Amino acid sequence: xxxxxxxxxxxxxxxxxxxxxxxxxxxxxxxxxxxxxxxxxxxxxxxxxxxxxxxxxxxxxxxxxxxxxxxxxxxxxxxxxxxxxxxxxxxxxxxxxxxxxxxxxxxxxxxxxxxxxxxxxxxxxxxxxxxxxxxxxx
Numbered sequence: 001x002x003x004x005x006x007x008x009x010x011x012x013x014x015x016x017x018x019x020x021x022x023x024x025x026x027x028x029x030x031x032x033x034x035x036x037x038x039x040x041x042x043x044x045x046x047x048x049x050x051x052x053x054x055x056x057x058x059x060x061x062x063x064x065x066x067x068x069x070x071x072x073x074x075x076x077x078x079x080x081x082x083x084x085x086x087x088x089x090x091x092x093x094x095x096x097x098x099x100x101x102x103x104x105x106x107x108x109x110x111x112x113x114x115x116x117x118x119x120x121x122x123x124x125x126x127x128x129x130x131x132x133x134x135x136x137x138x
Contacts, residue, residue, distance in 0.1 A: 010082035014089035052088035
């Protein structure tokens with residue numbers, strides 16, 4: 001199986017597990033543009049990991065939930081596509097539950113700072129429209 005087939009299967013499973021729209025996960029994936037094994041340094045000293053660019057700010061909470069140390073959690077998120085996409089769906093679900101808004105949850109996936117989050121949300125929605133995953137006006 002190709003990496004894209006595996007990622008697609010993981011994305012569908014994560015979408016169902018956390019009740020988030022699969023198209024939105026695809027849009028986030030395309031906006032993030034990450035790859036398995038990738039670590040991207042941020043200006044604030046954190047890193048974005050793997051395909052969905054999961055920020056290392058989530059490591060303490062995830063390592064506690066999983067019962068592993070942070071370096072193990074970091075490796076799983078960075079190097080395992082299904083874990084990475086699952087965490088992305090979990091993060092998005094948490095933001096949906098908190099904000100009661102899919103639109104706001106997409107913004108918060110990137111940043112709670114409005115000027116960054118709003119720009120990111122527009123980018124993801126643009127990707128969804130360009131990909132034919134949502135129709136204009138819907």
